Amino acid sequence: xxxxxxxxxxxxxxxxxxxxxxxxxxxxxxxxxxxxxxxxxxxxxxxxxxxxxxxxxxxxxxxxxxxxxxxxxxxxxxxxxxxxxxxxxxxxxx
Amino acid sequence: xxxxxxxxxxxxxxxxxxxxxxxxxxxxxxxxxxxxxxxxxxxxxxxxxxxxxxxxxxxxxxxxxxxxxxxxxxxxxxxxxxxxxxxxxxxxxxxxxxxxxxxxxxxxxxxxxxxxxxxxxxxxxxxxxxxxxxxxxxxxxxxxxxxxxxxxxxxxxxxxxxxxxxxxxxxxxxxxxxxxxxxxxxxxxxxxxxxxxxxxxxxxxxxxxxxxxxxxxxxxxxxxxxxxxxxxxxxxxxxxxxxxxxxxxxxxxxxxxxxxxxxxxxxxxxxxxxxxxxxxxxxxxxxxxxxxxxxxxxxxxxxxxxxxxxxxxxxxxxxxxxxxxxxxxxxxxxxxxxxxxxxxxxxxxxxxxxxxxxxxxxxxxxxxxxxxxxxxxxxxxxxxxxxxxxxxxxxxxxxxxxxxxxxxxxxxxxxxxxxxxxxxxxxxxxxxxxxxxxxxxxxxxxxxxxxxxxxxxxxxxxxxxxxxxxxxxxxxxxxxxxxxxxx
Numbered sequence: 202x203x204x205x206x207x208x209x210x211x212x213x214x215x216x217x218x219x220x221x222x223x224x225x226x227x228x229x230x231x232x233x234x235x236x237x238x239x240x241x242x243x244x245x246x247x248x249x250x251x252x253x254x255x256x257x258x259x260x261x262x263x264x265x266x267x268x269x270x271x272x273x274x275x276x277x278x279x280x281x282x283x284x285x286x287x288x289x290x291x292x293x294x295x
Numbered sequence: 296x297x298x299x300x301x302x303x304x305x306x307x308x309x310x311x312x313x314x315x316x317x318x319x320x321x322x323x324x325x326x327x328x329x330x331x332x333x334x335x336x337x338x339x340x341x342x343x344x345x346x347x348x349x350x351x352x353x354x355x356x357x358x359x360x361x362x363x364x365x366x367x368x369x370x371x372x373x374x375x376x377x378x379x380x381x382x383x384x385x386x387x388x389x390x391x392x393x394x395x396x397x398x399x400x401x402x403x404x405x406x407x408x409x410x411x412x413x414x415x416x417x418x419x420x421x422x423x424x425x426x427x428x429x430x431x432x433x434x435x436x437x438x439x440x441x442x443x444x445x446x447x448x449x450x451x452x453x454x455x456x457x458x459x460x461x462x463x464x465x466x467x468x469x470x471x472x473x474x475x476x477x478x479x480x481x482x483x484x485x486x487x488x489x490x491x492x493x494x495x496x497x498x499x500x501x502x503x504x505x506x507x508x509x510x511x512x513x514x515x516x517x518x519x520x521x522x523x524x525x526x527x528x529x530x531x532x533x534x535x536x537x538x539x540x541x542x543x544x545x546x547x548x549x550x551x552x553x554x555x556x557x558x559x560x561x562x563x564x565x566x567x568x569x570x571x572x573x574x575x576x577x578x579x580x581x582x583x584x585x586x587x588x589x590x591x592x593x594x595x596x597x598x599x600x601x602x603x604x605x606x607x608x609x610x611x612x613x614x615x616x617x618x619x620x621x622x623x624x625x626x627x628x629x630x631x632x633x634x635x636x637x638x639x640x641x642x643x644x645x646x647x648x649x650x651x652x653x654x655x656x657x658x659x660x661x662x663x664x665x666x667x668x669x670x671x672x673x674x675x676x677x678x679x680x681x682x683x684x685x686x687x688x689x690x691x692x693x694x695x696x697x698x699x700x701x702x703x704x705x706x707x708x709x710x711x712x713x714x715x716x717x718x719x720x721x722x723x724x725x726x727x728x729x730x731x732x733x734x735x736x737x738x739x740x741x742x743x744x745x746x747x748x749x750x751x752x753x754x755x756x757x758x759x760x761x762x763x764x765x766x767x768x769x770x771x772x773x774x775x776x777x778x779x780x781x782x
């Protein structure tokens with residue numbers, strides 16, 4: 202199932218990435234090579250096999266909901282590319 | 296006295312507690328060494344000279360007062376630049392985090408600091424730990440101290456090269472598909488990937504959360520046991536860290552190996568494995584037999600699917616984890632944009648390197664509507680089969696022995712143009728991450744070019760004691776420790 206240049210552009214949009222027109226052909230080719238390789242998994246019948254999401258048998262972990270200290274607003278904002286009055290500044294959205 | 300720079304943690308500890316040397320002298324010697332060889336090796340992204348000297352001074356105070364002295368008090372270490380260090384730049388070798396200064400320490404970092412260790416700096420890596428050669432660093436390459444025209448392996452290339460070039464006594468690396476073991480093998484050092492959940496991942500900038508694990512890279516196996524003890528254990532801030540006490544690994548190194556069964560999986564001795572590596576691993580097998588171990592042939596039938604499975608699981612999780620880099624809360628933000636969406640796209644497209652973008656794309660595709668069952672679910676089912684392979688194998692053997700990588704270190708550029716070839720260099724290390732079991736790389740010989748080769752040992756979940764015990768005695772039998780890269 203070869204992926205087209207248009208599909209690659211759609212996935213790029215979903216991933217919030219963009220590629221230059223001259224990068225797209227090469228990228229699509231590499232993408233397809235990797236997908237062809239991954240298609241190898243179709244050889245294995247996995248019907249009825251439970252998927253593993255956690256390799257160690259750990260159940261959900263609960264703790265008491267007790268308030269404790271966390272980062273101050275000032276510390277949390279220190280790395281922001283743009284901030285004002287203790288908030289992150291982003292381009293206008295509405 | 297032997298050259299200070301050649302000594303191990305346990306040797307230096309003796310000198311420090313008997314006050315034959317001070318941590319400040321030791322730390323100065325390492326900083327001097329870094330100034331001398333760093334232009335050739337390029338193992339560090341950031342050297343924290345002031346912090347190191349301050350920590351060394353504090354350590355000397357503790358040593359003088361015999362106060363809270365541990366095996367790591369006053370020992371200079373390097374940390375892979377993927378672990379958050381409060382007040383010290385943490386870049387993940389990416390432009391997108393070029394100026395990021397974390398407001399907190401990773402748990403591993405705070406544990407080592409509490410143990411009195413000295414931090415020399417942050418080590419180079421493939422961007423976001425994605426790669427097998429450290430060529431994907433956005434800043435500079437790291438060279439293999441044994442041969443400067445070869446890669447050190449990756450992604451923890453700086454962590455391995457710094458130990459081999461004697462730019463730190465030991466280091467911390469991370470391993471998602473082989474990123475500790477493969478560079479350890481290429482640089483002739485010991486590297487351990489612990490069981491998933493053994494070491495807290497809090498403060499580790501995530502690549503693939505269900506596979507990532509932090510581990511030590513050291514000069515010898517005893518140092519590895521010491522470092523693991525210092526970083527292992529439950530952490531409330533990482534709910535995947537397992538609530539199970541870490542044993543005193545060092546105490547188990549001398550257990551008799553008589554009757555230990557060593558499994559040799561036939562799927563790991565295949566075409567593409569270099570004759571040199573095969574010879575080294577065969578020699579390792581003989582040494583283990585001489586120590587009283589019995590070898591048995593085993594089968595891990597789904598091995599050939601490990602790389603494909605890994606590249607679905609790892610990229611899917613990476614696509615999700617790396618969505619946080621959007622130019623809003625921290626890190627790089629592009630300058631010219633027309634609206635929010637455009638800001639996201641430009642920030643991410645300029646901030647991430649090619650391999651990172653490729654993996655985000657693959658993962659986004661695999662998780663996109665309609666493909667989940669065919670990719671992520673399928674891969675997660677494959678993990679169950681591979682985990683089962685290992686459980687079956689460990690009924691027939693105690694420890695599994697394999698090569699770490701198909702060849703010793705390769706040259707710069709050799710695999711950089713073909714991502715798939717690069718992915719296949721992890722063929723022997725990936726399955727342990729998918730199954731969550733521990734694996735260690737121990738130096739076991741040299742190839743015909745004089746480059747180091749490692750042997751990989753794997754054991755069941757939380758069987759690090761067994762791994763370290765076998766590795767320790769193997770190391771003594773092989774008599775390779777104490778051989779250094781001449782640089």
